[in-house]
Amino acid sequence: MNPFRTLALAASALALAGCLGSGGGGSDGGQSAAAAAPAAAAATPAPAAAPAPTPTPAPTPAVGAMNLQVAGLAAGMDAVVTVAGGGTTQFATASKTIPNLMPGAYTVTAEPVLTGQSVMAPTAATQTIQVAPGQTVNATVNYATQGAFAIRLVEMPWAGLDQPMFLASPPGDTTRIFVAERPGRIRVVQNGAVLATPFLDISARVATQGERGLLSFAFHPQYAQNGWVFVHFNNLAGDIVIERFTVAANPNVANAQGTEVIRIPHPTFDNHNGGVAQFGPDGMLFVSTGDGGGGGDPMQNAQDARRLLGKLLRLDVSVLPYRIPPSNPYAGLGIGAEEIWAIGLRNPWRWSVDRTTNRIYIADVGQGRFEEVDVVASDAPNLNYGWPITEASACYPNDSQACTNAKPRLTLPVLEFDHLSGACAITGGYVYRGTAVPELTGRYFYSDYCAGFVRSFRFWNGQAVEKVDWNVPSVGRVISFGEDANRELYAITASNKIYRIAKL
DSSP: OOHHHHHHHHHHHHHHHHHHHHHTOOHHHHHHHHHHOGGGGGOOOOOOOOOOOOOOOOOOOOOEEEEEEEESSOTTOOOOEEEEETTEEEEESSOEEEEEEOSEEEEEEEOOEEOSSEEEEESSSEEEEEEOTTOEEEEEEEEEEEEEOOEEEEEOOOTTOSSEEEEEOOTTOOSEEEEEETTTEEEEEETTEEOSSOSEEOGGGOOOSTTOSEEEEEEOTTHHHHOEEEEEEEOTTOOEEEEEEEBOSSTTOBOSOOEEEEEEOOOSOSSOOOOOEEEOTTSOEEEEOOOOSSTTOTTOOTTOTTSOTTSEEEEBOSSSSOBOOTTSTTTTTSSSOTTEEEEOOSOOOEEEEETTTTEEEEEEOOSSSEEEEEEEETTOOSEEOOTTTEETTEESSSOOHHHHHHGGGSOOOSEEEESTTSOOSEEEEEEOOOSSOGGGTTEEEEEETTTOOEEEEEEETTEEEEEEEOOOOOOSOEEEEEEOTTOOEEEEETTSOEEEEEEO
C-alpha cells in the first residue's frame, strides 16, 4: 500500500470526525468529537442577555379642586347648585370643597330657592370656572332677595258639599272639577257652582265607620273616548273595593251600575284603608292599601307578599275585572300576590304621581313617632318601604339587630318629621305643575291632619331640599289635596271647605 495514500485517508477520517462532532451527529460521532477536539469544551460561553428595563408607569394626571362658597342664604336654608364638567356632575346645597376634579372648564349653575316669604335668586345663575392641575380654585354663588313671595289659601265658594274627601278633573277638562264626598257621592263643580245632581251616588253601599268611606276616584287616561272612572271605596262589610263606572249620555252623570275590579277583605279594623286609586304614566291603575288597621300591624300584613294589605298594587284594567301586568314583581312566580307592586306600607292615605318626572310621591301615615314621604320612579318595582320593620327611617318598635340588618334592602323616606310639635298623621299632596303660580313649579305640597300646616319641598338629586313651612293662617285639619286639569292645587279640610293655593 502506498504510505502516502494511507496518511491521506487517516487525515480525511480525522477531519470528518471533527465535522460530525461539531455538527452534533450520532453518539459515536459525538464521542469522537469530544476526544478529538477537546478545545471545544473550553470555548468561551455567549454572554447572558441583559434584563429588560422596568417600564416607567404613566404619570398620574394632576387633579385640582374647587372651593365652592354659597353666600346670602340664612342658616339651614338649602341652595340648589350644580357643578358640571370633566365628565362629572356634582351637587351642592351649601358651601363645600369638591376634590379630584380633572383640569378644565366647569359650569356652575345655581337656581332660585324659596324661603316662604321671598324668592332668593343667584346674582349670576351660570358661571364658568377653570380648574388647574394641583390647584384649588374658588367659586362663589351669591344669593340675594329677588322679591317678596308667599302663598295664601283661597276658599272656594262651593256650597252644599258633605264631607269632601278628594278632588280631580278628567284629563283636559278645564271647565269641571269633581269632588268625592265621604258618604258615597261624587259631585260636579261646573263654572264655579256645585250641580244639584251628583255625578254618582252609591251611598247606600258605602260604609263610613272610622276611616271608611268613598275615598277617591280616577279618570281613565282616555276618559274622553271611553268614559271610564274607577271609584275607590269601602263597602258595607268594610272591604276595600274598586269599581269601574261609565259616564251616561249626560256628561255630568254616570251610569249607576258599576263593574267590580277588585275587592280586598278588610274586616277586623275600620282604619288604615289606604285611599288613592290613580293611573300611572304606563296606563296601569295603581291602588294604595293600608295594613288592615290596629297598632303595629297586628295582622302582619304589610311584609307578607301573599296579602294585598299594606301595599301598592298595579293592575291592567283595560279588560275587566283586571289582568296582571307581566312586569309586576310577582307575576307568574307563584310566590306572592301578583297584583303587588310594592310592600311595607302602613297607611298610604294620600299619594300621587308627578306626571312631569314620572315619580311617585307616597305620604305614609306613621304609628306614633314619625311621618314620612317616599319618592321613587314610577317604574321601580318590588320596593319595600319598611313598615313595620321601620317607622320612617327609625327601627320599630325600637332598635334591633334584625332591623339594622334589614335596612339596606329597604326604601327609606326622603323626608320625615316627628310628632313633637303636634303632628299626628301626614296628608300627602301633589307636585305643583300649574301656571298660576310659576314660582311653585316642582314643589311637592303636604300637610298634617293634627298640626294643620302647609309645607312643601323640592325633590332634587335624590333628596328633599328647600323645605318650606308656608305659615299660612290655619284653615283647620287638612284631610286631602286635589289637582284640577290645569294642575292647580287645592286643600280640602275636615270642616267641609276647599281652598285653592294661590300667590299672596
